[in-house]
Amino acid sequence: xxxxxxxxxxxxxxxxxxxxxxxxxxxxxxxxxxxxxxxxxxxxxxxxxxxxxxxxxxxxxxxxxxxxxxxxxxxxxxxxxxxxxxxxxxxxxxxxxxxxxxxxxxxxxxxxxxxxxxxxxxxxxxxxxxxxxxxxxxxxxxxxxxxxxxxxxxxxxxxxxxxxxxxxxxxxxxxxxxxxxxxxxxxxxxxxxxxxxxxxxxxxxxxxxxxxxxxxxxxxxxxxxxxxxxxxxxxxxxxxxxxxxxxxxxxxxxxxxxxxxxxxxxxxxxxxxxxxxxxxxxxxxxxxxxxxxxxxxxxxxxxxxxxxxxxxxxxxxxxxxxxxxxxxxxxxxxxxxxxxxxxxxxxxxxxxxxxxxxxxxxxxxxxxxxxxxxxxxxxxxxxxxxxxxxxxxxxxxxxxx
Amino acid sequence: xxxxxxxxxxxxxxxxxxxxxxxxxxxxxxxxxxxxxxxxxxxxxxxxxxxxxxxxxxxxxxxxxxxxxxxxxxxxxxxxxxxxxxxxxxxxxxxxxxxxxxxxxxxxxxxxxxxxxxxxxxxxxxxxxxxxxxxxxxxxxxxxxxxxxxxxxxxxxxxxxxxxxxxxxxxxxxxxxxxxxxxxxxxxxxxxxxxxxxxxxxxxxxxxxxxxxxxxxxxxxxxxxxxxxxxxxxxxxxxxxxxxxxxxxxxxxxxxxxxxxxxxxxxxxxxxxxxxxxxxxxxxxxxxxxxxxxxxxxxxxxxxxxxxxxxxxxxxxxxxxxxxxxxxxxxxxxxxxxxxxxxxxxxxxxxxxxxxxxxxxxxxxxxxxxxxxxxxxxxxxxxxxxxxxxxxxxxxxxxxx
Numbered sequence: 001x002x003x004x005x006x007x008x009x010x011x012x013x014x015x016x017x018x019x020x021x022x023x024x025x026x027x028x029x030x031x032x033x034x035x036x037x038x039x040x041x042x043x044x045x046x047x048x049x050x051x052x053x054x055x056x057x058x059x060x061x062x063x064x065x066x067x068x069x070x071x072x073x074x075x076x077x078x079x080x081x082x083x084x085x086x087x088x089x090x091x092x093x094x095x096x097x098x099x100x101x102x103x104x105x106x107x108x109x110x111x112x113x114x115x116x117x118x119x120x121x122x123x124x125x126x127x128x129x130x131x132x133x134x135x136x137x138x139x140x141x142x143x144x145x146x147x148x149x150x151x152x153x154x155x156x157x158x159x160x161x162x163x164x165x166x167x168x169x170x171x172x173x174x175x176x177x178x179x180x181x182x183x184x185x186x187x188x189x190x191x192x193x194x195x196x197x198x199x200x201x202x203x204x205x206x207x208x209x210x211x212x213x214x215x216x217x218x219x220x221x222x223x224x225x226x227x228x229x230x231x232x233x234x235x236x237x238x239x240x241x242x243x244x245x246x247x248x249x250x251x252x253x254x255x256x257x258x259x260x261x262x263x264x265x266x267x268x269x270x271x272x273x274x275x276x277x278x279x280x281x282x283x284x285x286x287x288x289x290x291x292x293x294x295x296x297x298x299x300x301x302x303x304x305x306x307x308x309x310x311x312x313x314x315x316x317x318x319x320x321x322x323x324x325x326x327x328x329x330x331x332x333x334x335x336x337x338x339x340x341x342x343x344x345x346x347x348x349x350x351x352x353x354x355x356x357x358x359x360x361x362x363x364x365x366x367x368x369x370x371x372x373x374x375x376x377x378x379x380x381x382x383x384x385x386x387x388x389x390x391x392x393x394x395x396x397x398x399x400x401x
Numbered sequence: 402x403x404x405x406x407x408x409x410x411x412x413x414x415x416x417x418x419x420x421x422x423x424x425x426x427x428x429x430x431x432x433x434x435x436x437x438x439x440x441x442x443x444x445x446x447x448x449x450x451x452x453x454x455x456x457x458x459x460x461x462x463x464x465x466x467x468x469x470x471x472x473x474x475x476x477x478x479x480x481x482x483x484x485x486x487x488x489x490x491x492x493x494x495x496x497x498x499x500x501x502x503x504x505x506x507x508x509x510x511x512x513x514x515x516x517x518x519x520x521x522x523x524x525x526x527x528x529x530x531x532x533x534x535x536x537x538x539x540x541x542x543x544x545x546x547x548x549x550x551x552x553x554x555x556x557x558x559x560x561x562x563x564x565x566x567x568x569x570x571x572x573x574x575x576x577x578x579x580x581x582x583x584x585x586x587x588x589x590x591x592x593x594x595x596x597x598x599x600x601x602x603x604x605x606x607x608x609x610x611x612x613x614x615x616x617x618x619x620x621x622x623x624x625x626x627x628x629x630x631x632x633x634x635x636x637x638x639x640x641x642x643x644x645x646x647x648x649x650x651x652x653x654x655x656x657x658x659x660x661x662x663x664x665x666x667x668x669x670x671x672x673x674x675x676x677x678x679x680x681x682x683x684x685x686x687x688x689x690x691x692x693x694x695x696x697x698x699x700x701x702x703x704x705x706x707x708x709x710x711x712x713x714x715x716x717x718x719x720x721x722x723x724x725x726x727x728x729x730x731x732x733x734x735x736x737x738x739x740x741x742x743x744x745x746x747x748x749x750x751x752x753x754x755x756x757x758x759x760x761x762x763x764x765x766x767x768x769x770x771x772x773x774x775x776x777x778x779x780x781x782x783x784x785x786x787x788x789x790x791x792x793x794x795x796x797x798x799x800x801x802x
Contacts, residue, residue, distance in 0.1 A: 032463070032467040032468075034467055034468035035468065040470060042470065042471045045471050046466075046470055046471045046474075048467075048470070049462065049463075049466045049467040053462075054462060054463075057458065057462055057697065060644075061450065061454075061455060061458050061701075062433070062450075062455075064644070065447075065450045065643060065644050066433040066435055066449075066450040067433075067435035067436065069441060069443065069447055069449070069777065070443045070446050070447045070777070070779075071777075072644065073447075077644065077645075103504065103505070103508065104504070104666070104691055104692030104693055104694065105692055105693075106664065106666035106667070106668075106691045106692030106693075107504065107508060107664055107666075107691055107692060110663075110664045110666075110691075130678055133667075134667055134670075134676045134677060134678055135666045135667035135668075135692060137678050137679075137680070138665040138666060138667065138670065138680035139664065139665055139666065141665065141679075141680055142663060142664065142665040142680070146547065146663065153678065234693075236693070242466060242695075242696070242697055243461075243465070243466050243473065243478065243695075243696035243697065244478075244693045244694050244695045244696040244697075244699070245695055245697075246695055247692075262511075262543060262547065263507065263508055263511045263540065263543065264539040264540055264542065264543040265505070265507035265508075265511075265536045265539060265540060266507070266534075266535055266536035266539065267507075267536075269535075269539065273782065274782065275535045275781070275782070276535060277531055277535055277538050277554065278538075278542075279538070279539035279542055279543070290505055290507045290508055290511075291505030291506055291507030291508060291536060291648075292505055292506075292507075292635075292637070292645045293505065293645050294643075294644075294645045294646055294647055294695045294697075294698030294699075295643070295644035295645045295698070296458065296643055296644065296646075296695075296697045296698045296701055297695030297696070297697045297698040298645070298695075300462075300697055376470065376471070376472070378471075380676070381674060381675065381676070
């Protein structure tokens with residue numbers, strides 16, 4: 001997958017030769033592709049429908065809901081969120097029993113941020129950056145207000161690259177309870193060195209909470225190896241779990257019985273069917289459950305998550321890097337002369353699986369791409385065009401096109 | 402639907418004659434009934450699958466997700482939670498724009514309880530009872546701990562009837578920030594006089610938060626007419642929204658711009674797509690949104706909710722009362738001599754749509770009903786059998802059987 005030897009070739013031929021070595025080229029056949037001409041560059045927002053998900057949705061609807069009714073709770077539903085978590089664990093480098101699927105990314109971030117800050121009494125700072133997805137900034141500000149803390153939002157110098165050194169300086173002050181960042185940033189696609197910042201946080205007594213929404217399923221993160229404490233992420237982007245599908249959360253095994261879920265619901269109780277009036281939290285990852293979750297949407301996650309797990313995150317990453325490298329090379333050749341500016345890191349090691357370009361006329365260009373060229377990119381106000389490259393169904397030839 | 406004239410007749414004939422006047426008898430044909438012999442008395446836990454939901458789930462899967470992909474956000478998804486809320490509004494006696502479907506009942510209860518208590522600074526009590534669904538007690542205890550308050554759990558004298566007068570006494574102390582109860586209690590089916598307790602709470606400066614999980618779709622509540630401040634409830638029981646389908650929440654219009662959602666997410670922002678780093682809460686019911694919700698499970702709610710809205714909650718209530726009256730009459734005639742005790746109110750005005758019976762051998766009896774008699778009831782430890790009577794698909798003849 002080294003691009004070097006191919007870069008002298010004309011564009012289309014180069015893309016074809018890269019695809020000949022692309023181990024993921026057959027994966028596209030596992031998705032429902034409605035309009036074959038549509039070039040869908042929005043897998044960073046909503047992933048495509050895996051064909052295998054259709055049978056699962058039908059089975060869940062007709063058999064489990066329609067026929068088995070409440071008996072389905074004992075026939076798989078009760079364990080579904082843990083089973084999906086264990087399926088996702090290798091995708092994010094976690095151990096079995098460290099991940100569950102539950103609620104929205106926002107609510108999970110709230111639960112884990114509250115738990116983390118309360119586990120660090122006396123420390124009054126929460127650190128984040130201005131490249132984070134804004135909902136994360138909102139949640140952290142809300143948590144700070146409730147718990148009497150303060151949020152430090154470290155600014156990126158260029159709006160593209162994460163301010164790693166500046167964050168390390170804040171951590172060194174020793175007052176930080178929690179460091180919370182997006183692993184891959186939603187605008188520029190900048191991807192943090194999780195190991196480096198987690199180590200810095202731990203050195204100075206802070207906990208870490210990573211939002212993997214824009215990396216899960218496209219960039220490896222190695223939660224366990226990097227010693228990460230907490231993480232949340234979305235299943236409807238590169239994991240192809242379906243529209244608004246419930247999010248996942250990760251709690252490092254050693255912290256599971258130490259942290260407290262602020263939303264104490266019966267699913268997190270040690271014996272939910274005893275219907276005690278007193279709350280006794282259960283042990284392990286179930287402690288971060290709250291209430292009953294939407295089964296149809298949960299069940300639909302399995303096909304996409306299983307595909308990513310089966311193909312392997314390292315292979316996906318390898319192809320993703322090759323695709324975004326090609327995208328940037330093509331953009332530099334054809335688009336820079338037209339006034340486009342690359343707003344993603346040039347260094348592949350610092351980049352996720354989407355590429356951002358800015359142009360003063362980004363909005364009319366987006367409209368024209370959708371209406372005339374059958375390309376579906378993602379526009380972000382005021383002048384940014386995001387091109388999401390999902391390696392499971394986007395090829396080098398697509399990128400060239 | 403008066404039972405009186407029929408009560409001299411032999412059981413089966415009486416049930417048949419009641420069904421001749423049952424305006425809901427044709428509604429059963431709108432559900433998928435897998436095994437026609439199964440008598441499903443668990444609609445209070447998971448409602449049946451409405452046939453119309455199947456087409457909605459297929460359309461959402463194939464067309465909206467598979468073909469339209471992210472374009473579906475602008476083609477209905479973004480407004481779905483409000484549209485479902487407006488569909489449910491008349492079912493609970495609310496005004497348009499006062500209800501949304503969003504997250505789990507537990508998380509919604511947490512959000513609204515936090516908001517309510519924070520809106521009553523200086524008042525340090527939260528009042529509930531010991532008939533509430535335990536998750537509500539857990540959430541309220543968690544909220545009290547976070548906000549430095551105390552929960553007063555008023556005990557029912559007999560474990561069946563709600564302690565209305567005792568709650569009024571606590572309210573009269575003038576220190577209560579929030580009164581939170583289940584409208585219909587999950588074990589006995591006791592149903593509170595919402596108007597009376599809401600008026601008492603308001604007289605003494607407290608806000609009210611009702612959990613409608615066991616009444617929505619079976620017992621009218623008249624939120625607006627009763628001046629209720631806040632409510633939450635489940636859509637997968639009598640509303641037949643599907644397994645674990647997202648819950649609804651109600652915020653009285655006058656309070657929407659006063660209360661603060663503790664989980665500040667981008668869906669509750671005044672301009673979510675501006676991606677500001679500062680949180681500016683939006684106005685109206687959208688303020689109680691958090692993050693992206695599971696579309697497949699949301700979409701599945703529409704069929705069941707529309708059916709209840711179309712039939713009308715008053716008609717459903719009328720049939721429900723007739724059915725539970727018959728159930729109790731049959732139980733007194735046939736089951737009391739066998740050692741069963743009624744654990745629901747005898748007065749229909751104080752009862753929801755399920756009937757609880759206790760027996761020392763309730764667990765083996767439940768197993769025998771399921772295995773030998775094709776009756777699916779609901780067992781609650783240690784000795785309680787709940788018989789959920791969903792009037793849309795349970796007839797008087799079923800009850801007699």
